[in-house]
Amino acid sequence: MDPTQGPPRPTSPTIYDVAKACGVAPSTVSRAFSRPGRVNAETAERIRKVAAELGYRTNPLARGLPTGKTSLLALIVADVTNPFFFQIIRGAEQVARKAGYTMLVADVEESMETEREALDRVIPLVEGIVLATSRLSDSSIRVAAKQRPTVVLNRVMTDIPSVVTDNARGMRRAVEHLVELGHTTIMYVAGPEASWVDGMRWRSLREATYELELRPRRIGPFPPTVDGGLAAARAFGDSPTSAVIVYNDLMAIGMMRGLTEMGTRIPEDVSVVGFDNIFGSDFCTPPLTTVAAPLHNLGAFAIKTLLGRLGTDTPRTLRPALLPSQLIVRGSTARRH
Amino acid sequence: MDPTQGPPRPTSPTIYDVAKACGVAPSTVSRAFSRPGRVNAETAERIRKVAAELGYRTNPLARGLPTGKTSLLALIVADVTNPFFFQIIRGAEQVARKAGYTMLVADVEESMETEREALDRVIPLVEGIVLATSRLSDSSIRVAAKQRPTVVLNRVMTDIPSVVTDNARGMRRAVEHLVELGHTTIMYVAGPEASWVDGMRWRSLREATYELELRPRRIGPFPPTVDGGLAAARAFGDSPTSAVIVYNDLMAIGMMRGLTEMGTRIPEDVSVVGFDNIFGSDFCTPPLTTVAAPLHNLGAFAIKTLLGRLGTDTPRTLRPALLPSQLIVRGSTARRH
DNA sequence: TTGAAAGCGCTAACAG
DNA sequence: CTGTTAGCGCTTTCAA
Numbered sequence: 171m172d173p174t175q176g177p178p179r180p181t182s183p184t185i186y187d188v189a190k191a192c193g194v195a196p197s198t199v200s201r202a203f204s205r206p207g208r209v210n211a212e213t214a215e216r217i218r219k220v221a222a223e224l225g226y227r228t229n230p231l232a233r234g235l236p237t238g239k240t241s242l243l244a245l246i247v248a249d250v251t252n253p254f255f256f257q258i259i260r261g262a263e264q265v266a267r268k269a270g271y272t273m274l275v276a277d278v279e280e281s282m283e284t285e286r287e288a289l290d291r292v293i294p295l296v297e298g299i300v301l302a303t304s305r306l307s308d309s310s311i312r313v314a315a316k317q318r319p320t321v322v323l324n325r326v327m328t329d330i331p332s333v334v335t336d337n338a339r340g341m342r343r344a345v346e347h348l349v350e351l352g353h354t355t356i357m358y359v360a361g362p363e364a365s366w367v368d369g370m371r372w373r374s375l376r377e378a379t380y381e382l383e384l385r386p387r388r389i390g391p392f393p394p395t396v397d398g399g400l401a402a403a404r405a406f407g408d409s410p411t412s413a414v415i416v417y418n419d420l421m422a423i424g425m426m427r428g429l430t431e432m433g434t435r436i437p438e439d440v441s442v443v444g445f446d447n448i449f450g451s452d453f454c455t456p457p458l459t460t461v462a463a464p465l466h467n468l469g470a471f472a473i474k475t476l477l478g479r480l481g482t483d484t485p486r487t488l489r490p491a492l493l494p495s496q497l498i499v500r501g502s503t504a505r506r507h
Numbered sequence: 508m509d510p511t512q513g514p515p516r517p518t519s520p521t522i523y524d525v526a527k528a529c530g531v532a533p534s535t536v537s538r539a540f541s542r543p544g545r546v547n548a549e550t551a552e553r554i555r556k557v558a559a560e561l562g563y564r565t566n567p568l569a570r571g572l573p574t575g576k577t578s579l580l581a582l583i584v585a586d587v588t589n590p591f592f593f594q595i596i597r598g599a600e601q602v603a604r605k606a607g608y609t610m611l612v613a614d615v616e617e618s619m620e621t622e623r624e625a626l627d628r629v630i631p632l633v634e635g636i637v638l639a640t641s642r643l644s645d646s647s648i649r650v651a652a653k654q655r656p657t658v659v660l661n662r663v664m665t666d667i668p669s670v671v672t673d674n675a676r677g678m679r680r681a682v683e684h685l686v687e688l689g690h691t692t693i694m695y696v697a698g699p700e701a702s703w704v705d706g707m708r709w710r711s712l713r714e715a716t717y718e719l720e721l722r723p724r725r726i727g728p729f730p731p732t733v734d735g736g737l738a739a740a741r742a743f744g745d746s747p748t749s750a751v752i753v754y755n756d757l758m759a760i761g762m763m764r765g766l767t768e769m770g771t772r773i774p775e776d777v778s779v780v781g782f783d784n785i786f787g788s789d790f791c792t793p794p795l796t797t798v799a800a801p802l803h804n805l806g807a808f809a810i811k812t813l814l815g816r817l818g819t820d821t822p823r824t825l826r827p828a829l830l831p832s833q834l835i836v837r838g839s840t841a842r843r844h
Numbered sequence: 845t846t847g848a849a850a851g852c853g854c855t856a857a858c859a860g
Numbered sequence: 861c862t863g864t865t866a867g868c869g870c871t872t873t874c875a876a
Contacts, residue, residue, distance in 0.1 A: 182631070182654075184869055195847045200871060210845060229631050231577065232869035234568050236852040242632075250596050253786060256588045263587070263614045272628050275612040277600045291609050294519070294566050295579075317519075396790065423790050449590060453733065453760050455792035521853055532863045537855060547861060569853035573868040847876080852869105859864080 183224045191220045203228050243271045243476065244296040245469075246288055248303040250277035253449040254418070254465070258302060258323070261469030269477055271297075282306060289314050298476045301325075302469075303367075319479040323472045325366050331479060332490035333472045337367065340461035340495035341374035344415055344443045347459070347497055349382055352506035353413035353441060359402045359425060360390025361417030368417055371445065375415060387411060392421060399424020407432060412440060412506050419444035419451045419460055426454065426502065437504035447498055456501030464493045520561045528557045540565050580608045580813065581633040582806075583625055585640040587614035590786040591755070591802070595639060595660070598806030606814055608634075619643060626651050635813045638662075639806075642701075656816040660809045662703045668816060669827035670809045674704065677798035677832035678711035681752055681780045684796070684834055686719055689843035690750035690778060696739045696762060697727025698754030705754055708782065712752060724748060729758060736761020744769060749777060749843045756781035756788040756797055763791065763839065774841035784835055793838030801830045 185199040192199065194213065201209045202217040209217075234240035245262050247255045259275060266273045276292060278285035282305045289306075292299070293314065302323040304311060314320055315330050326332045348356055358375050361368040372388065379386040389405050392398035399421035406414065406425070416422035422444030426436050434440055436456055444451060447462030471491060522536040529536065531550065538546045539554040546554075557563075571577035582599050584592045596612060603610045613629060615622035619642045626643075629636070635656040641648060645664060651657055652667050663669045685693055695712050698705040709725065716723040726742050729735035736758035743751065743762070753759035759781030763773050771777055773793055781788060784799030808828060 186869080196869090197848080197871080198846060200869090201846090204871070208845080213845085227627070227631060229869055230628075231568055231571050231632060232852095233871075234852090235572060235854090235869080236871045238852090240568065250600070251593045251786075253590060253593075256590075256593075259587050259612075260614055260616070267624075272611065272613070272632070274609065275596075276609070277597055279597070287604075290564070291567075294564060295568060295609070427790060449588075450787035450790065453764060453787065453791050455790075523853080533853090534855075534864080535862060537853090538862085541855070545861075550861085566853055569868095570855075571868090572853080572870095573855045575868085845876105848874085850871105850873085852871085855866100855868085857864105857866085860862085 182229075183221075183226045184229070185226070187224060188217060188221045188226050191224060192217050204233075238297070240295060240297055241271050242274055242296040243473065244274045244276060244292045244299045245473075246276045246278060246285060246292070246299065246301050246304065248278060248285075248305060249280050250275070252420070254420075254446055254463075255302060256449060257465035258469035258472075261466035261471075262300065262473045263469075265470045265473040265477070269473075271477075273473075278305070280305060286310065293317050298480055300469075300472045300476055302472070305364075319476060321472050321476045321479070323468060326490045328488060331475050331488065333468060333475060334367075334490050334492060335463045335468065335495050336492040337370045337495070338374040338377070340445070340463075340497065341371055341415070342378045343495075343497040344461050345375065345378040345382060345384070347499065347503065348413045348415075348441060348443065349384065351413075351441065351503060353411075354506075355385045355387065355411045355413070357406065357411040357414040358386060358388045358390075359392065359399075359406070359414055359416040359421060360388060361392065361394040361398070361421065363391040365394070365417075371415075371417065390417070392417070394418055395420055396424035396427070399426070400428040403428025403432060410434075410440065413443070413503070414440060415443045415445075417445060419446045419448045419458060422458055422460070422502075423450065423454045426456070426458070430455075437502050438507060441503040441506075443503060452500065459500045459503040460498050462496045462498050464495060467493055519566075520558075520563045521566070522563070524561055525554060525558045525563050528561065529554050541570075575634070577632060577634055578608050579611055579633040580810065581611045581613060581629040581636045582810075583613045583615060583622060583629070583636065583638050583641065585615060585622075585642060586617050587612070589757070591757075591783055591800075592639060593786060594802035595806035595809075598803035598808075599637065599810045600806075602807045602810040602814070606810075608814075610810075615642070617642060623647065630654050635817055637809045637813055639809070640704075656813060658809050658813045658816070660805060663827045665825060668812050668825065670805060670812060671704075671827050671829060672800045672805065672832050673829040674707045674832070675711040675714070677782070677800075677834065678708055678752070679715045680832075680834040681798050682712065682715040682719060682721070684836065684840065685750045685752075685778060685780065686721065688750075688778065688840060690748075691843075692722045692724065692748045692750070694743065694748040694751040695723060695725045695727075696729065696736075696743070696751055696753040696758060697725055698729065698731040698735070698758065700728040702731070702754075708752075708754065727754070729754075731755055732757055733761035733764070736763070737765040740765025740769060740771075747771075747777065750780070750840070751777060752780045752782075754782060756783045756785045756795060759795055759797070759839075760787065760791045763793070763795070767792075774839050775844060778840040778843070780840060789837065796837045796840040797835050799833045799835050801832060804830055 276288040444460040451458040613625040639660040781797040788795040
């Protein structure tokens with residue numbers, strides 16, 4: 171090995187250095203760190219002390235080679251730029267960190283292609299994977315899951331642990347809220363067609379309205395962005411209702427802006443409900459009534475689930491974990507005029 | 508090694524498998540992937556074909572051990588939850604990915620302690636580090652930089668490559684804009700005291716106002732959050748001016764809300780300018796006039812700089828890279844009444 | 845409880 | 861251009 175080739179940085183001490191300084195065998199040093207029980211208490215203490223003095227840190231890479239335990243977890247997100255994911259990432263990181271894992275966050279920019287590449291790059295590195303709002307097909311996900319324990323977030327699969335928001339309950343609460351305000355016809359403004367969540371929300375709305383004897387309506391699909399909401403506002407003009415429930419907050423914000431520009435007053439003319447309670451939904455105008463997703467908890471719970479799967483090879487429970495959402499009433503909904 | 512211990516997953520093929528299947532030596536397979544030039548074209552072709560059939564992927568971990576080249580880069584961000592970082596992360600990831608690197612994003616939740624831990628965990632894994640808005644002391648940063656090539660983002664250091672927004676120019680443009688609108692006294696609403704950027708912005712404001720013969724004023728410090736802005740609005744009530752420039756958009760949004768609640772009209776009574784152009788600054792009320800930071804480019808450029816430093820041991824240029832910002836005029840500023 | 849030795853998958857010198 | 865041979869730093873049998 172050419173020493174001028176490798177990293178020219180001051181090479182950090184290894185177990186060999188510590189072993190020499192302690193007068194014990196390298197394997198003992200290794201044991202002192204990886205299974206402290208299997209080494210004489212005093213010796214272990216001495217080793218730890220010397221190691222600290224030398225500034226020894228076990229090299230996770232080297233440890234990973236023989237054991238496969240890299241202490242790395244992957245979180246693949248559809249779009250780091252989408253505020254929906256901020257709290258998810260943080261929740262995930264917190265739990266991972268506490269468990270001694272480092273998280274590798276990969277942004278796939280909503281592209282299936284990029285997601286597959288990210289997976290390829292990341293799989294050999296990590297012990298487990300969380301797919302947050304994956305754009306991959308079920309079968310692609312299964313392929314990945316065969317290589318590393320995998321948890322899907324925001325999507326339900328029957329053979330892979332899933333963590334999702336309880337959309338049905340959330341939708342139900344939103345509808346009840348609107349009914350209490352006197353609305354009788356509710357328009358659902360749909361998000362992307364391919365989205366599992368969109369399908370779920372629309373179905374939940376139909377069920378809720380059916381039970382409450384309301385008429386649901388629907389326009390869309392629209393892209394799940396502010397611009398998509400703008401487009402929805404224009405389409406909505408053709409057959410307005412007094413209340414709309416929008417696929418997500420981003421679209422709801424866009425739609426409110428579009429509506430306002432067209433002279434429609436919110437909430438006087440139209441009540442608007444969004445989904446997710448993302449950053450910004452409280453300071454748009456008017457502040458958005460929304461079904462808050464438990465974002466932080468979603469991320470945290472996904473990692474917890476993954477951590478639980480790490481040892482065992484057989485999935486525990488395959489019922490998707492349903493995390494409760496919460497209706498947050500703000501200024502965009504009001505009594506029907 | 509206990510085979511029941513390691514990852515129970517289907518162990519992927521190694522160079523040995525490929526070598527056997529090809530009837531060549533393992534080292535040849537290795538060469539075929541790491542330095543294709545050094546192996547017979549046909550042989551290389553054959554190896555690649557067989558490797559593809561077997562589904563062979565070179566194990567980055569194993570490769571990293573002897574070479575130190577892990578193809579991993581770390582991006583340490585002060586707060587993943589802050590929209591300021593979204594585009595930075597994306598820009599960084601894009602560049603890293605194109606260069607064949609995987610990015611490890613660590614959230615330190617604005618905590619010095621957490622940041623140091625994150626560094627410790629990450630350093631042995633990665634080839635280089637970008638510190639985005641580090642909360643560490645200069646000397647702590649130097650310690651890290653001694654171990655791995657390091658670039659600091661949003662902060663200037665004389666001995667470490669730095670990438671920052673050209674705050675002086677941006678501030679100058681903001682002040683000129685306000686002057687054109689007839690404002691003569693400008694209040695700076697300060698962010699966190701410890702922040703290098705805050706100091707820079709205040710200094711730039713003083714310089715700009717000096718040249719233009721205006722009176723600058725200042726309140727603060729406040730936390731760089733919506734709530735901090737709310738607090739600033741209350742403090743501002745004591746000695747109002749017709750125009751304020753706020754440390755960042757988050758605070759500006761909070762301040763506008765606070766002002767509005769107190770009955771102050773924006774922009775009629777007070778013109779407000781923010782900094783950064785984060786997500787949401789376009790849909791708050793009124794839409795915020797702001798000095799847009801080149802967020803995406805900041806992240807991209809930092810990684811490019813890091814990539815450039817990777818080979819060489821001596822830093823190239825130590826003049827901080829100043830990336831241009833841009834004034835975006837929206838509804839929160841108007842002619843003085 | 846400890847030491848010796850083999851090996852994780854890959855790379856890089858050194859001969860041939 | 862290719863095979864052989866040492867390792868990278870750590871873990872884990874296997875003996876002692």
